[in-house]
Amino acid sequence: MIAARKLGRVFGEKRVLRNVDLDVPDGGFALVTGPNGSGKTTLLRICAGLAQPTEGELHVDVSRERIGFLAHDPLVYRELTGLENLELYGRLYRIAERKERIGMLLERFGLWDARHERVSAYSRGMTQRLALCRVLLHEPELLVLDEPYTALDTQGAELLDAQLQELHGARTFLVSTHDPQRVEHFATTGLALA
Amino acid sequence: MTYVADVSALARKDLLLELRAKDTLPSMLLFVVSVFVVFHFSLPSGSSDVAASGLLWVAIIFTALLALGRAFVPEREQHVLDALVLAPCDRSAIWLAKSIATFAFLAAAEVVALPVFALFFEPVSGPMLAGVALADVGICAVGTFVGATAVATRARELLLPLLFLPLAIPLVIGGVGASVATDPARYLGFLGLYDLLFALLCWAAFEYVVVE
Numbered sequence: 493m494i495a496a497r498k499l500g501r502v503f504g505e506k507r508v509l510r511n512v513d514l515d516v517p518d519g520g521f522a523l524v525t526g527p528n529g530s531g532k533t534t535l536l537r538i539c540a541g542l543a544q545p546t547e548g549e550l551h552v553d554v555s556r557e558r559i560g561f562l563a564h565d566p567l568v569y570r571e572l573t574g575l576e577n578l579e580l581y582g583r584l585y586r587i588a589e590r591k592e593r594i595g596m597l598l599e600r601f602g603l604w605d606a607r608h609e610r611v612s613a614y615s616r617g618m619t620q621r622l623a624l625c626r627v628l629l630h631e632p633e634l635l636v637l638d639e640p641y642t643a644l645d646t647q648g649a650e651l652l653d654a655q656l657q658e659l660h661g662a663r664t665f666l667v668s669t670h671d672p673q674r675v676e677h678f679a680t681t682g683l684a685l686a
Numbered sequence: 687m688t689y690v691a692d693v694s695a696l697a698r699k700d701l702l703l704e705l706r707a708k709d710t711l712p713s714m715l716l717f718v719v720s721v722f723v724v725f726h727f728s729l730p731s732g733s734s735d736v737a738a739s740g741l742l743w744v745a746i747i748f749t750a751l752l753a754l755g756r757a758f759v760p761e762r763e764q765h766v767l768d769a770l771v772l773a774p775c776d777r778s779a780i781w782l783a784k785s786i787a788t789f790a791f792l793a794a795a796e797v798v799a800l801p802v803f804a805l806f807f808e809p810v811s812g813p814m815l816a817g818v819a820l821a822d823v824g825i826c827a828v829g830t831f832v833g834a835t836a837v838a839t840r841a842r843e844l845l846l847p848l849l850f851l852p853l854a855i856p857l858v859i860g861g862v863g864a865s866v867a868t869d870p871a872r873y874l875g876f877l878g879l880y881d882l883l884f885a886l887l888c889w890a891a892f893e894y895v896v897v898e
Binding site: 568572580 | 688699702706765766768769771772773774775
């Protein structure tokens with residue numbers, strides 16, 4: 493699914509990624525670890541197609557509409573409600589039976605009762621749950637998750653654990669985290685950035 | 687049809703965001719009316735109609751800059767542009783929807799601004815109105831493209847007017863010409879050509895400004 497050879501990225505004078513080799517087969521789970529500033533987010537953005545590498549080669553065998561990208565920011569509009577945000581993405585991804593899919597995800601992540609509230613009124617944890625709903629909405633083949641457990645409470649983290657367990661093996665994952673113990677039992681590939 | 691549906695969903699979202707946040711339109715209205723009041727009292731009495739037409743275009747361009755400066759703020763604050771770029775819709779749909787929403791805000795501001803202009807300076811003629819409408823299309827097409835370019839930079843507040851104002855000079859020439867010339871058709875044709883050419887350029891190039 494993902495094959496990277498000597499991948500590098502330079503921003504002006506600053507090099508944030510150097511000589512990264514990565515192979516993630518279909519159904520694989522790649523765990524990316526490293527300290528702040530080691531280039532985890534940059535690597536994930538490059539693999540998601542949101543940035544171009546300045547060095548090396550990258551092959552991602554999936555079209556962009558089959559990628560689910562969870563970033564540091566939730567990538568949702570604060571002045572829209574949770575439901576309106578998912579409706580917007582549901583339309584853009586042309587999801588069949590959109591309303592049912594959105595309702596199921598909102599139920600699963602405990603946001604059904606808050607679906608008509610604006611995201612600006614959500615707590616950080618609720619916003620992260622909504623971001624996870626957005627990522628899973630179109631049933632992506634490749635899930636690129638940057639610090640997915642950020643801001644989740646115990647219940648939210650358990651919901652995410654269950655979701656990862658359900659999709660493990662059936663989807664390809666590229667996950668960065670500061671807390672590798674949480675997901676290392678899923679990992680089929682590891683990449684430690686320095 | 688899917689392209690139209692994507693543009694419609696994105697433009698509807700922008701209009702809904704403005705309806706909720708009321709960040710852009712009230713400030714545009716206040717600004718454009720204030721500009722006319724200032725001009726009214728600062729111009730010597732008996733100033734020519736030609737000078738008044740010029741003032742109208744100064745007010746329109748700078749009012750549009752307010753809208754363009756705000757256009758990508760919701761996307762920038764939450765980095766939502768990343769999610770829109772990953773969606774399967776044609777990326778130019780993002781530009782077109784944002785241009786349509788900006789056009790709606792500018793047109794709404796002009797619905798108030800033009801009667802105020804007529805009250806303080808001179809009546810609004812048909813060719814002037816046509817010039818304003820055609821210039822609005824160009825302002826929104828080019829300005830939205832420049833706004834998307836600027837939003838990715840740290841100096842976005844500086845970069846937007848620096849990039850946009852030189853590109854708006856032909857629109858001012860065409861607009862003033864349509865307002866004061868005895869043969870406005872030539873200037874209206876020029877504005878139409880500008881709109882067509884730059885809209886096509888922005889439509890084709892937008893994909894390259896939203897990916898790092």
